[in-house]
Amino acid sequence: MTVFSSFIAALSARDTLEDRERDLIESLPSRAGRYRRGEELVAEGSRPTESCLITSGMAARTIYLMEGQRQITAIHVPGDFVDLHSLYLKTMDHSVAALGACTAVFVPHPDIVRITAESPHLARLFSLTLALDAAIQRAWITSLGRRGAAAHLAHLLCELFYRFRVVGLTAGSSFDLAVTQSELADVMGLSTVHTNRAVKQLRATGLVGWVGSRVTIHDLGSLAAMSDFDPLYLNLRKEHR
Amino acid sequence: MTVFSSFIAALSARDTLEDRERDLIESLPSRAGRYRRGEELVAEGSRPTESCLITSGMAARTIYLMEGQRQITAIHVPGDFVDLHSLYLKTMDHSVAALGACTAVFVPHPDIVRITAESPHLARLFSLTLALDAAIQRAWITSLGRRGAAAHLAHLLCELFYRFRVVGLTAGSSFDLAVTQSELADVMGLSTVHTNRAVKQLRATGLVGWVGSRVTIHDLGSLAAMSDFDPLYLNLRKEHR
DNA sequence: CGGCAAATTGACACATCTCAAAGCCTGTGG
DNA sequence: CCACAGGCTTTGAGATGTGTCAATTTGCCG
Numbered sequence A, B: 001m002t003v004f005s006s007f008i009a010a011l012s013a014r015d016t017l018e019d020r021e022r023d024l025i026e027s028l029p030s031r032a033g034r035y036r037r038g039e040e041l042v043a044e045g046s047r048p049t050e051s052c053l054i055t056s057g058m059a060a061r062t063i064y065l066m067e068g069q070r071q072i073t074a075i076h077v078p079g080d081f082v083d084l085h086s087l088y089l090k091t092m093d094h095s096v097a098a099l100g101a102c103t104a105v106f107v108p109h110p111d112i113v114r115i116t117a118e119s120p121h122l123a124r125l126f127s128l129t130l131a132l133d134a135a136i137q138r139a140w141i142t143s144l145g146r147r148g149a150a151a152h153l154a155h156l157l158c159e160l161f162y163r164f165r166v167v168g169l170t171a172g173s174s175f176d177l178a179v180t181q182s183e184l185a186d187v188m189g190l191s192t193v194h195t196n197r198a199v200k201q202l203r204a205t206g207l208v209g210w211v212g213s214r215v216t217i218h219d220l221g222s223l224a225a226m227s228d229f230d231p232l233y234l235n236l237r238k239e240h241r
Numbered sequence C: 001c002g003g004c005a006a007a008t009t010g011a012c013a014c015a016t017c018t019c020a021a022a023g024c025c026t027g028t029g030g
Numbered sequence D: 001c002c003a004c005a006g007g008c009t010t011t012g013a014g015a016t017g018t019g020t021c022a023a024t025t026t027g028c029c030g
Helices: A005-012 A019-026 A085-089 A109-118 A120-146 A149-166 A181-188 A192-205 A220-227 B005-012 B019-026 B085-089 B109-118 B120-146 B149-166 B181-188 B192-205 B220-227
Strands: A031-035 A040-042 A050-064 A070-076 A095-108 A174-176 A208-211 A214-217 B031-035 B040-042 B050-064 B070-076 B095-108 B174-176 B208-211 B214-217
Touching (some): A050 A109, A050 B120, A120 A149, A149 A214, A149 A220, A192 A208, B005 B019, B005 B050, B019 B120, B040 B050, B070 B181, B149 B181
Antiparallel strands (some): A050 A095, B050 B070, B174 B214
């Protein structure tokens, strides 16, 4: 049980890792950090020399507009290597902030480059995480563009359920969503008020139980059906990549 | 002037290419294709063994929902290497279709892998294009979530202007946007009718001229200001990546 | 117990959707 | 060269979804 366990679990769900690759990952040096709701892990405009890996809680990529509005463009759960982007893009065009309390570790870019040079297969798996992020963003774009508030929320819950389950953070059909409704609103591009109505509406269907931060999915099939959710884009099948 | 000229131009805007790297790219074998509006370059559910590079016109990543609705999650212009994603994700979770008429060439995955193995720097530049796609998607998510129709459209025009200019497809401050309003609607998550109203509204500001498929940006500064556009995310500065 | 952030509700304003119809291009066949 | 068909653009009117503002309730923590 190390800080990299979740990351290894997330990769292992998608391809077979050899012992040597596992060792290379475990050999990465890391510096730990602990954050409270809203605290920034990576600031917009900065030029990071490390990438961060979420170890507990959740973090979000956030873009701020004029007039104090903001949009969350991605949610990251434990095991997600956030910010490999900064390896290539250099200057951050957005910030990464904690959603609820969260912990993360930071790994220097040169060490990432080193282990990908030693194992081309690992290099591909790091690129896979980039491509996977992009696939999730496409699903979000689709929800934002073509689904109403309730369906959007249902789709998001399905996605998070699968993503939490991969890293062992579900208990049966429930998981902990330590997120404020106002943060959810920034994910779905809605007002806080309307987000609350969407939550209410979803509860009324009976498909989902939601008490405090505890979300229980009573009927995943129907929830997926009402939001046109198909887990294909999460690439949860082991393939040789 | 080869089929790879635009791609090389797009990379050269972001980093310096050595002659050897240029030669490696030019050495790639390719198969050409020509498509009419709506024709699919890559089908959802397929398992591509090639990646495609747009050489003229535009293509779009498209996700279909029930009830015939669709959402375009990305627009690709000449010089864009679409579908590097399929190198990692294996099964397509969306399709790539022509917007207006378009031509593209297809490059076998093994050849891409080969030249990235020969040049780690090229490998990083290929990853850069993945990361850049993701940055653009973040901007789209922000537009979908937090901007009204007119501002969304203005932001999109700014983006496309910069992207076309990099590959030499602008004439002064104008460019050819051979796209149907119904396709634009699928980009912005709006109805065709409302998209038309947004176009009308933008014309009324006088910041943009739009006759047929010819778009002329009369005042880029104001257009950027009204849509909170900042080209940072397009990474148009040469850096060592 | 008191204080504060978060969740919830109601009423009304505004953005966007749907449906329906009319006008406008462009390619094609006669 | 003209007439027509079909797709695209444009407009109007009424329905629906979502935003805003303001107030109340709930839940947590000191």
